[in-house]
Amino acid sequence: MDRVTLTPAATAVFATVLTRGPISRTEVSRVTGLSTAAVTKVVRPILAAGYLDELPVGRASAGSGRPAAPLAVRADREFFAGVWLRAGELVVVLADLRAGVRAAHRIPLPGTSVAAVVAAVARAVAVLGAPGALVRRVGVAVPGEVDRGSGIVRRGPYPGWRDVPLAALVREATGLPATVENDVRALTVAEQWFGEGAGTRSFALVTVGEGVGCGLVVNGALVEGGYGVAGEIGHVPVDDTGPRCHCGGRGCVEAIAAEPAVVARIRAATGRAALDLPGAVALARTGDRAALESFAAAGRAVGRGIAAMVNMFGPEKVVVTGDGVAVLEKDLRAAYGPQAFGAAGGCPLIVEPLPPESWARAAAAVTIMALIGLGPG
Amino acid sequence: MDRVTLTPAATAVFATVLTRGPISRTEVSRVTGLSTAAVTKVVRPILAAGYLDELPVGRASAGSGRPAAPLAVRADREFFAGVWLRAGELVVVLADLRAGVRAAHRIPLPGTSVAAVVAAVARAVAVLGAPGALVRRVGVAVPGEVDRGSGIVRRGPYPGWRDVPLAALVREATGLPATVENDVRALTVAEQWFGEGAGTRSFALVTVGEGVGCGLVVNGALVEGGYGVAGEIGHVPVDDTGPRCHCGGRGCVEAIAAEPAVVARIRAATGRAALDLPGAVALARTGDRAALESFAAAGRAVGRGIAAMVNMFGPEKVVVTGDGVAVLEKDLRAAYGPQAFGAAGGCPLIVEPLPPESWARAAAAVTIMALIGLGPG
The missing domain is CATH 3.30.420.40 (ATPase, nucleotide binding domain)
Structure with missing residues (x-):
C-alpha cells in the first residue's frame, strides 16, 4: 500500500471497508462522514492497487438507477x-x-x-x-x-x-x-477491529491468567493512561481484608484471582505441594471442596473487579478471556450481577476462552x- | 455570538483563547492544528463582535518583524x-x-x-x-x-x-x-475548562458528600457510558465483607464513605441518635474514638476507590472535593498511596473543599x- 496515498480520509475509508465490508460507497460515506464524491475519489487508487474488490452488484440501490457494487478488502x-x-x-x-x-x-x-x-x-x-x-x-x-x-x-x-x-x-x-x-x-485492538468490539464506541477486554489485565476503548480510542498505566483491573482492591498483593496493595483482584494465587490456596489446603493449574482444574472437577472454594473466590474477585470497571466507565460490551476462565464463569457472573450499578447492568459479559493463537x-x-x-x- | 459563525474551527479557536488566553495567534495555531492564516481568518469576526481583545504588544515575536498581539476573551x-x-x-x-x-x-x-x-x-x-x-x-x-x-x-x-x-x-x-x-x-466540565483540569487530556473529579461521585475526562472528552452510567466510583466494591449498599452490592465505597453512612456508624457507637454531620465532625475533633474510626474508614474506602479508578484510567490529575473532605484527607491519602499501581502513583490528588457556589x-x-x-x- 506504499503507493496508495494514506491521507486521513483514505485511512478512514479503508478501515471502514476492512471492518464492515462488504459495504457500499454510500454506506462508507455515512459511517465516515465524508461525501460520496470524496469516498469515490479515495477508493479509486486503493481499488487500482488491488487492495479492494468490487463485489457483484446484487440490486440497484434504493432511490437511484445506479448500481451499488459493494466494496470488500481483498484478503489475500x-x-x-x-x-x-x-x-x-x-x-x-x-x-x-x-x-x-x-x-x-x-x-x-x-x-x-x-x-x-x-x-x-x-x-x-x-x-x-x-x-x-x-x-x-x-x-x-x-x-x-x-x-x-x-x-x-x-x-x-x-x-x-x-x-x-x-x-x-x-x-x-x-x-x-x-x-x-x-x-x-x-x-x-484485535477485538475492537475484528471481533466483539467492532462497531462499538466503548469496549473492554479482561484477561485472566498469570495476571489479570484489561484493555479499555473509550470514544473509539484505546485508553493509554497519563503515566503509561491504564487497564490495571488486576490492581483494583476488592477486599479490604484480602491477601497482600505483590504490588504493595491489599485485596487486589490479582492477589486473589491470578492463577498462581488460586493454585497456592489449593496447595495450602490440600498439602499437595506439586499441584499445577491443570491439576487444580481437574481437582475442582472431582468436587474437591478446597479447589472449588479457591476457584469461587477467584471468580468472585474478577466479577467484582469487572463491576468496578463497568460502573466507572460504562462500556457497551465486555469480553472476558483466559485459559481457565470457563471454570470461573458461574461465580464471576454471580458476583458481577448484583454489583453492576443501575443501567450498567445491561452491559453484557461475553466469556470466551481464546486459544493461544x-x-x-x-x-x-x-x-x-x-x-x-x-x-x- | 449568534452573529459569529460557529464553524468547528471557530469553536476550537475560541475555546483555546478562553482557556489558555492571553495567547498569540501563532500559539492558537499550534494548539488547534489550524494554519495561522486560518486562525487569523476565524478570529476577525469574533474580534469585530467584541468577544475578544487584542492586548498591548509586549515584544516582537521571535524570527519575525511583525508584532504578536496576544488575544484574550473579553470577560464582560x-x-x-x-x-x-x-x-x-x-x-x-x-x-x-x-x-x-x-x-x-x-x-x-x-x-x-x-x-x-x-x-x-x-x-x-x-x-x-x-x-x-x-x-x-x-x-x-x-x-x-x-x-x-x-x-x-x-x-x-x-x-x-x-x-x-x-x-x-x-x-x-x-x-x-x-x-x-x-x-x-x-x-x-468546569474544572476541565477553567480549573485544575485545564490543559490535561485526561482528568478525574471525585466528590464526597451525601453520595460519592466521579466525573472522568479521557482523551479530552467526558466519559458518558454506553448505558448512560459512568463515573460511579461510589459503587466500586472495595470491601468484600463490608456493609450492604442501597444499590444491592456489598462493600461499595458509598456504603462506607457517604455522609449518612459515616454519621450512622458514630450514632450506633455513641448512642447519640440525633447526631448530624457537623456534630460528627466536632466529635472527631475532640478525639472521640468512634468518630475518628468512622471517618478513617470513610477516608480509607474513598482512597481505595480512587486507586481503583486511577489504576484503570490513568488520569493525569485527580481533584477530590466535598464538604467534609478535609477530615478524610489523611486516611484517604494513606490508603491511596500503596494501592496506586506503579507509575500511576505519580498521579497527584488535589484535595480541595469547594464552596457551594x-x-x-x-x-x-x-x-x-x-x-x-x-x-x-
Missing part, C-alpha cells in the same frame, strides 16, 4: 506474521489482510536472551514464507510493559529484559517493518492497522 | 446565570464569559414541585439582572440523572421528579436559552461551553 492482497512471546515458546500465525489466520505454528524458545528471542522470531517468520515476498510486516505481542510508539519493551517478559528496542531488532533480523505491542492491548493473531492485527495508518510502526 | 462581553438545585435552596451565581463569579446568592425553595422550583429559578435569574439584557443564558446543575442532550431530568433531586423537561421549562419561564446537567458532570459556577460553565458550540443546549 497482503500477508502478515503475528508472533506472541510467551514462556518457553513463540506462538506464530500467518494472517491475511482481514486478520484471517491462514497458518499457525509454535516454536520452542532455546533461551530468553534478547539475541536468542530475536533469532527465533526471524526463524518463525521465515517458516511462514520468503521475507518480502509473502509476508509483508511482522507484529509482535509481548506480555510486559511496551512503549508502542518507539517499539521498545520497557520491562519483561523474560528475566533481565529492560528497554529492549525489539521492533528495531526484529526489523533488522527479518528485513520487514515491525510493530511491538503489549499483548493485552493487542488483543483489545488468538494472541498471535492480535499481534498481526496491530501491524495491519499500522499498515493502513492507524498507529505507529 | 456576556453574562450567565448558574443555578445549583439542592435540598431547601438554590445556589445562584452571575458568571462572566470567563466563568468568573461576579455575584452570588442563595434563594430558599418554598417547595419541591416542578412548578415551584422553576418559578424559583426564574426569580433567581431575575435578581441577577433584566433577562435578555445582562444575563444571556441560564445553566442549571442538578444532583440526579440528567439527559444533557434533551435537557430532561430523568430522576431526582426532589421527591417524585421523573422525566422533567427542565431545560424547556426554564427557557419558557426566563425567556433565555438554558442547559441542564448533572452536577458532578458540570463540576468536572462552585457548583453554581459549574452550571454557568456548562452553558458558556454550549454558547461557543461545545455541547447541546
